[in-house]
Amino acid sequence: MATVYESALGSSRMLSSVSSLSSSRHQSSQIAKAYRQAAQLFLTRRLPEALSTIEPIITPPPSQEDANASYNEDLSAFAPVASASRGTRVKVWSFYLTFLNSVVELGAEEGKHAFGSSSWKALVSKCRDGSVWEDVVRDGYAGVEGDVDAEVVVNLATLLLTHSPSQRLNQQRLETYLSASANPTFDVSSHMQSSSYLQRRPSQQNNGTNTPRDLNTRLKILELYTLHVLPRNEEWDYAREFISMSEVLDDERKEAFLLALHSLKEEKEETESREAKLRQQQQEQLEQRRKESEARRLEQSRAEDERRKREEENRRQPRGSDEVFRKGQHRQVPSASSRAAARRPAEKAASPPPGLYRRFASAMGSMQALVLNTAHSMTANPMALFRTLLFLLAFALAFGRRDLRERVKRILRDGWDKVRRTVGMGVKVSYI
Known part of the structure; x- marks a missing residue:
């Protein structure tokens, strides 16, 4: 009877195992189809x-x-992808992370148009605050950080490195993963109950470097951590120390990593130096433009003040001139009767002979010109004045002698007689 019971129990377990296997295959097929x-x-x-x-x-x-x-045995409390094969898990999560990256790159306008404002913001927030990492670990790997496939870790770190403004969470998650995958722990009370969990656990042991592919993936994670995440957090010394103490990196790779880290630091310092110089130049240009603007403003202010002063003077000056002109006009314009009375005496007054007036005016003009020319000559050429004085003195001395005076008079008298005789002869000829 016991043998029959054991046989029935074995048959029941076999049927249950076959049913579970069939259900698992069906679910894997559905996951692959959805992907x-x-x-x-x-x-x-x-x-x-x-x-x-x-x-x-x-x-x-x-x-x-x-x-x-x-x-539990079929991991039904978690996402269906948690019970899929390793290759399927990597494909599904890698696709989802690539999808999120594309959603962020859509931009606000196109993203809100495609998904709606609230849905698009929720998807973008997963990438920027890093909560997508927690979602993947909780729903896809039963909450065990060290069980996350290395390829998925690379995609998670790259996504946060691209879109998260702070890399502190990225650094924390990578450190937790590296520590958990290097030192795996087992919770016998829970983990031993899951046959599907135990089937995929061995691939995560031995530092995740069981195969060349695992080693390359591990190196990629170390590269992201030491050459990208830590430098973004200004952890240069810690990155150098981590590389030097790593058990995964051989001497050649350590040297290559350290050289790359040194180059990144120099590049960052040069970039900061260029940015500082650029900011200084921009500041100097802004200061120069401010000074020029201030000088133009002062010049415009002075020009405006001068213009207002001129306008004020112009407004005051015409009023005074008009008043003087009106007053003078009022005083000078006589009435019609006074103009007639004044015109009658003026008509009776005898005008001077025109010939006498012209001669008098010409004589006065000649005297004035002589005085002006003499003054100018005296000022411009004192020697000419001196020579003139000498000539006058010689002339006076000459006329002081009587014989010379008589001789000059005789010459003048003879000359005048010749002129009179010549005029008389001309008159006689004209009569003839």
Whole structure:
């Protein structure tokens, strides 16, 4: 009887195992089908449809989502992708992270148009605050940080490195993963209950370097951590120390990593120096423009003050001239009767002979010109004045002698007689 019972129990376990295997294969087929459909929609830029297709396999079932998650044999409390094969898990999560990167790169306007404002902001927030890393660990790897596939870790770190403004969370997550994968721990009370968990656990041991592919992935994680994340957090000394103490890197790779780190630091310092010089030049240019603007403003202010002064003077000056002109005109313009009375005496007054007036005016003009010319000559050429004085003195001395005076008079008298005789002869000829 016991043998029959044991045989029945064995048959029941066999049927249960076959049923579980069949269910697992069916679920894996559904996951692969959903992944292919989502990838096709993504390639044709139908992003909302791609999201709705991939979400069911990366999200826990609604009935289990808020429950206290615990391991069981088929991991039904977690997202369906958690029970998929390693290759399928890597493909699904890598696709989802690539999808999120594309959503962020859409920009606010196109992203809100495609997904709606609240949905687009929620998707972008996963990348910028790093919460997507927690979602992947919790829903896809049963909350075990060290179990996350290395390729998925690379994609997670790259996504946060690209879109997260702070790399502190990225550094913390990478350090937790590196520590957990290098020193795996086992919780016998829970982990031993999951046969599917134990089937995928060995691939994470031995520092994640069981195969050349695992080693390359591990090196990629170290590169992201030491040459990108730590420098972004200004952890240059710690990055150098980590590289030197790493057990995964051989001497050649350590030297290459340290050289790359040194080059990155020099490049950053040169960039900061150029930016500082550029800021200084911009500041100097702004200061120069400010001074020029201030000088122009002062010049315009002075010109405006001068213009107002001129306008004020012009407004005052015409009023005074008009008043003087009006007053003078009022005094000088006589009445009609006074103009007539004044005109009659003027008509009776005898005008001077024109010939006498002209001679008198010409004589006065000649005297004035002589005085002006003499004054000018005296000022411009004192020697000429001296020679004139000498001539006058010689002339006076000459006329002081009587014989010379008589001789001059005789010459003048003879000359005048000749002139009179010549005039008389001309008159006689004209009569003839």
